[in-house]
Ligand SMILES: *[C@@H]1O[C@H](CO)[C@@H](O)[C@H](O)[C@H]1NC(C)=O
Ligand SMILES: *[C@@H]1O[C@H](CO)[C@@H](O)[C@H](O)[C@H]1NC(C)=O
């Protein structure tokens with residue numbers, strides 16, 4: 537390709553106080569023919585939405601999708617080949633595909649639109665294809681082009697990343713939904729037209745979180761992994777020997793417990809983290825967060841009372857204002873803290 541150039545798009549904003557390398561987080565190295573410049577902003581927005589979803593999905597986990605983990609290319613030494621790495625790749629790649637696909641359906645790009653290839657054909661009993669199906673093929677192609685091109689390596693890690701990028705894109709397809717509209721005399725719905733639509737991004741995130749929990753470990757020689765020369769030693773892409781696992785996330789290394797801060801590994805530890813306890817309206821998983829983040833990591837749960845001021849007793853006054861009182865409310869928040877007198881770092885937790 538003659539018309540090749542590179543462009544760095546800073547995707548993540550970052551956390552000043554951890555390490556210098558965190559400043560360059562998640563820079564997207566984008567290479568490709570000039571035409572693709574059209575997509576860079578949307579690609580960056582897509583990757584960003586993937587990262588936000590990662591933060592949401594892991595908000596009450598020991599590993600909570602920190603910025604320094606978001607580097608997608610293999611040259612960063614902080615990066616492991618863990619389950620968490622697999623999630624980051626899948627959700628970023630899915631985010632890009634999702635955003636580009638939405639852009640197509642909205643008519644944001646000249647050269648793509650709805651997928652109307654099946655329109656008019658019978659889809660099943662009582663329905664035909666019609667309307668604007670989301671054009672995932674186009675989104676998939678752009679996501680593959682941009683996200684996969686960040687992967688420069690040829691070793692096991694690189695193959696793992698490419699596999700997980702692909703699994704992320706397959707998740708976008710797997711969560712698509714058929715949406716239908718009724719036709720017929722006075723809404724009798726004797727015939728329906730249907731189209732395929734992307735799920736909510738949240739739903740896709742939930743799907744990938746489940747894939748993360750069920751991720752498959754690929755066993756391989758530790759020295760091979762460290763040496764990073766497994767391509768030469770004949771390590772085949774995961775698809776080659778896991779043909780049924782293309783939708784699954786895969787990883788190569790067990791995760792650390794993420795309890796204890798270890799700057800050289802880029803792990804923050806859970807000391808100082810907030811957790812949820814005694815709050816109504818939270819899921820069981822959230823309810824267990826103090827155990828998971830604090831006590832199982834050898835830390836205690838510290839209660840802090842804070843006063844929150846909010847508007848209350850609002851009344852509508854003619855015309856046209858709303859008058860509210862300021863209500864003060866004591867809110868209890870919970871944080872992981874060391875036991876008093878404990879000088880050494882907390883003991884390792886049981887997973
Ligand atoms: C693509 O969609 C995102 C929102 O989903 C929007 O912010 C962005 O501007 C769109 N890109 C183009 C080129 O219109
Ligand atoms: C951080 O992790 C490395 C590699 O596992 C280990 O050698 C080192 O001792 C750890 N540092 C701390 C402060 O725990």
Ligand SMILES: *[C@@H]1O[C@H](CO)[C@@H](O)[C@H](O)[C@H]1NC(C)=O
Nearest residue numbers: 812815816817818819820822
């Ligand atoms: C409580 O949960 C319901 C349903 O899950 C939700 O609609 C509502 O916004 C939640 N309320 C608060 C205060 O989080």
